[in-house]
Amino acid sequence: MSTLAELAAASQDLAEAIRGLSPDPGDAMRLLAPLAALQPSEATAGDVVGVAQAAGQAAAAALCRRAALASLARATAEASPPSYEAAVALRDQVCGLLAAEEVVAADAGEDATALALRDLRAAVAEDLTRRAADLARLRTVTVSEPLPALVHAYRLYEDIGRADEVSLQADAADPNFIGGTFRVLVA
Incomplete structure (x- = not known):
């Protein structure tokens, strides 16, 4: 140069x-x-x-x-x-x-x-x-025992198709055991 x-x-x-x-x-x-x-x-x-x-x-x-x-x-x-x-x-x-x-x-x-x-x-x-302004907000979820992402998706959104989203948002090491406190998108 x-x-x-x-x-x-x-x-x-x-x-x-x-x-x-x-x-x-x-x-x-x-x-x-x-x-x-x-x-x-x-x-x-x-x-x-x-x-x-x-x-x-x-x-x-x-x-x-x-x-x-x-x-x-x-x-x-x-x-x-x-x-x-x-x-x-x-x-x-x-x-x-x-x-x-x-x-x-x-x-x-x-x-x-x-x-x-x-x-x-x-x-x-x-x-x-x-x-x-057009994006969903996050909310904090606290659960007492680890549950699969499928269960959380159904309980939160009544849609098991969002299990991967829950697992990603919760930063789960294993999507079959998501517990404690994590954040997910508001429905």
């Missing part, structure tokens, strides 16, 4: 490749979130070379974070959260990452970048808030 433009393009291509290769938007978000929070290591030397190295590392990290944030926002738009609570948690996570980078950009005097990040954060928040 010989130019900054090539480095920027490579960072964007990497983030989009991560998003594109992930079979599920949730997987893409899990992979992109650490990149969106990337922090460079501290330069050890306090001389001119160390200061220049730190500035270069900070700029490269900002470039990677911003490319990851753009891809993360795209993955968020493709995501299908299963519940209201999942959509709100996703919104808060992604908007938190965007807000943190917005502060970094503003502190660096990159006003146009800070404004673009603010606009992206507002769009992500609006999209997920709108979609969350």
Whole structure:
């Protein structure tokens, strides 16, 4: 890579490749979130070379974070959260990452970048808030003895076809023994 433009393009291509290769938007978000929070290591030397190295590392990290944030926002738009609570948690996570980078950009005097990040954060928040409103909420279920998912599905929904959903929501190691306290979608 010989130019900054090539480095920027490579960072964007990497983030989009991560998003594109992930079979599920949730997987893409899990992979992109650490990149969106990337922090460079501290330069050890306090001389001119160390200061220049730190500035270069900070700029490269900002470039990677911003490319990851753009891809993360795209993955968020493709995501299908299963519940209201999942959509709100996703919104808060992604908007938190965007807000943190917005502060970094503003502190660096990159006003146009800070404004673009603010606009992206507002769009992500609006999209997920709108979609969350139409999603079912979770409720907490407490049972005294472990029962099969089929029994829980019938008792909760009068539909044994939702046994896999109950097992997934309860994060059950064995769908034949689901007990204690777990959360399921409201019918």
